[in-house]
Amino acid sequence: MVPILAPGLAGSASAAPGVNVTTPWEARFAQRTHGMTSSIIRELLKLTEAPDLISFAGGLPASEFLPRTEIGAAVERIVASSSEGAFQYGVTEGYRPLRELFVRHMARYGIRVGPENVLVTSGSQQALDLIARLFINPGDRILTEEPTYVGAIQAFGAQQGGFLPVPTDDDGLRIEPLEEKLRAGPKFLYILPNFQNPGGTTLSLPRRRRLVELANHYGTPIVEDDPYGQLRYEGDHLAPLVTLDAEIHGCASGERAFTGNVIYLSTLSKTLAPGLRIGWVVAPESVVRKLAQIKQAADLHTSTFCQHVAYEVAREGFLDRHVKRLRAAYGVRRDAMLEALARHFPPGLRWTRPKGGLFLWATAPKGIDTGELLKDALAEKVAFVPGAAFFPEGGGHESMRLNFSHATPEVIEEGVRRLGRVLSRALEG
Numbered sequence: 001m002v003p004i005l006a007p008g009l010a011g012s013a014s015a016a017p018g019v020n021v022t023t024p025w026e027a028r029f030a031q032r033t034h035g036m037t038s039s040i041i042r043e044l045l046k047l048t049e050a051p052d053l054i055s056f057a058g059g060l061p062a063s064e065f066l067p068r069t070e071i072g073a074a075v076e077r078i079v080a081s082s083s084e085g086a087f088q089y090g091v092t093e094g095y096r097p098l099r100e101l102f103v104r105h106m107a108r109y110g111i112r113v114g115p116e117n118v119l120v121t122s123g124s125q126q127a128l129d130l131i132a133r134l135f136i137n138p139g140d141r142i143l144t145e146e147p148t149y150v151g152a153i154q155a156f157g158a159q160q161g162g163f164l165p166v167p168t169d170d171d172g173l174r175i176e177p178l179e180e181k182l183r184a185g186p187k188f189l190y191i192l193p194n195f196q197n198p199g200g201t202t203l204s205l206p207r208r209r210r211l212v213e214l215a216n217h218y219g220t221p222i223v224e225d226d227p228y229g230q231l232r233y234e235g236d237h238l239a240p241l242v243t244l245d246a247e248i249h250g251c252a253s254g255e256r257a258f259t260g261n262v263i264y265l266s267t268l269s270k271t272l273a274p275g276l277r278i279g280w281v282v283a284p285e286s287v288v289r290k291l292a293q294i295k296q297a298a299d300l301h302t303s304t305f306c307q308h309v310a311y312e313v314a315r316e317g318f319l320d321r322h323v324k325r326l327r328a329a330y331g332v333r334r335d336a337m338l339e340a341l342a343r344h345f346p347p348g349l350r351w352t353r354p355k356g357g358l359f360l361w362a363t364a365p366k367g368i369d370t371g372e373l374l375k376d377a378l379a380e381k382v383a384f385v386p387g388a389a390f391f392p393e394g395g396g397h398e399s400m401r402l403n404f405s406h407a408t409p410e411v412i413e414e415g416v417r418r419l420g421r422v423l424s425r426a427l428e429g
Contacts, residue, residue: 195357
């Protein structure tokens with residue numbers, strides 16, 4: 001379970017002395033809400049607004065690379081247009097030109113589907129929530145990597161799902177223990193194959209193929225979450241799980257209807273702007289229809305205006321040019337953090353070397369609790385995410401997630417220096 005924050009990090013405001021804040025509503029909360037906790041990342045972001053605090057906690061794109069000019073010009077074009085489409089209700093599945101744009105974009109990576117296979121969501125987090133609502137009954141277990149994305153833990157846990165975690169190494173999900181967990185009958189697998197959040201690792205191609213083979217053998221579907229796939233800084237692109245699975249099912253060419261064993265998720269939050277809240281799901285038509293019904297009950301549809309803005313910005317090739325710029329900048333920042341870790345972290349620490357994405361994963365020797373360490377780090381004006389938040393069944397107390405995309409190389413150097421001092425004191429103690 002996601003751990004409770006250390007003292008002083010709680011998100012709720014304290015009541016004034018003598019004031020009773022209990023309301024009649026609390027006794028009427030649904031049973032499924034009793035196990036819900038706040039995301040430690042969201043809570044930490046409240047603390048990192050101090051201008052002198054260096055934060056490696058969030059998964060934030062670099063502010064200076066947000067395409068303000070292009071988004072502003074797109075808004076002006078939309079407002080000046082005589083069309084009312086951007087200001088009215090829209091279809092639940094999403095703005096069709098945007099879905100068609102996603103289809104063309106994914107085809108470059110071997111994902112050959114039609115617009116009818118695409119559902120636009122309010123960020124990929126909503127996609128996880130919709131999938132959880134559609135598939136998870138209380139007591140169902142989801143097979144995940146260990147560690148795994150904390151937002152997925154929240155979404156699946158909110159539907160009273162349990163977890164079957166499989167350990168990872170530098171090549172991603174370990175195949176040896178996977179088959180035993182598949183025999184336990186998980187409802188589906190949740191996998192982040194590219195530059196995984198939080199570990200930064202990439203699932204190797206041989207393991208991807210074997211994972212898809214085993215999932216098909218045991219009849220267990222896969223949810224492939226790919227928010228970072230375009231942000232590769234070295235090495236060659238690897239085929240998505242959805243593509244490898246489509247080859248098995250004979251629908252890889254796009255000449256027959258997309259069926260398959262994989263639901264694919266992605267987002268514009270890491271490549272365009274997270275504030276637009278644009279994500280999408282790729283699934284067989286029957287699944288898209290059912291997800292759309294659930295989404296209608298949630299929000300009718302993703303913001304029509306934001307979908308039009310995203311399409312206007314991306315449609316003339318700007319997104320491709322912008323992603324190349326991000327790759328160059330984030331690659332430099334990744335290298336800056338790796339070099340700073342080598343200089344300032346004490347002996348006994350180890351960390352991953354991500355080939356892309358936004359994060360790396362550091363592990364301290366046994367006996368170090370990074371949840372406790374965070375309080376000392378905040379006193380040194382530096383923040384990270386303690387690793388235990390990413391372990392659905394407990395563990396990970398000696399690990400931490402570090403983000404390198406949001407800070408400049410100079411700030412990364414100073415932040416790692418501060419964190420190194422905290423770790424050195426902890427190890428000496």
